[in-house]
Amino acid sequence: MRRYAATTAAALCLTATLAAPAASATGDGGDDGGWRPVDYPPVNYPAGERCDFPFRTEPLLDETMVKTVATYPDGSPKTELYKGALVVRVTNLTTGATYDADAGGRSIVRYAPDGGHTYYASGPFLVGFLEDQGNLPRGEYLIDGVYTFEFDAAGQRTVTWVGEKKLTDVCDQID
DSSP, rough: OOOHHHHHHHHHHHHHHHHHHHTTTTTTTTTOOOEEOOOOEEEEEEETTSSOEEEEEEEEEOOOEEEEEOOOOOOOOOEEEESOHHHHHHHHETTEEEEEEEOOOOEEEOOOOOOOOOEEEEEEEEEETTTTTTSSSSEEEEEEEEEEEETTSSEEEEEEEEOEEEEEHHHHHHH
16 A cells, blocks of 8 residues: 555656646746747658568647756756647558557656756657667557656666556557
């Protein structure tokens, strides 16, 4: 019971942390509060890189916004907030099968001086893994729930869920 209570408390704290800055940063009088759009262009992936077949990701709806809230002395971002709707169509280029992924979660991203970065996130996130690139097998995934997602400077990726693990193998959805 204590473990469940601690996990629930951690999830609630992370959700509140993610929601509060985004809610308070809307500005007034038409001010954007420092938020700026993020552009997610379409990308083609070759067979064998993430899925056994070639596929394409293409935003159908992209209202993703980013706000830099802390910088390093050189002006590079130290901490950023992400929010906004993002729906990505994933298409198997061999069969034409598609899957529309709601990937519009919220996150706080902290960038390390060595180039690594960690997402403290709530909600869905579409991401791929190469062979031996992290704690998930090669594939394209829709990660959801409350979690941290670490990208180290060497390119390794680690997802750690707080509470329930929600994971969709997108390659399976369009195979």
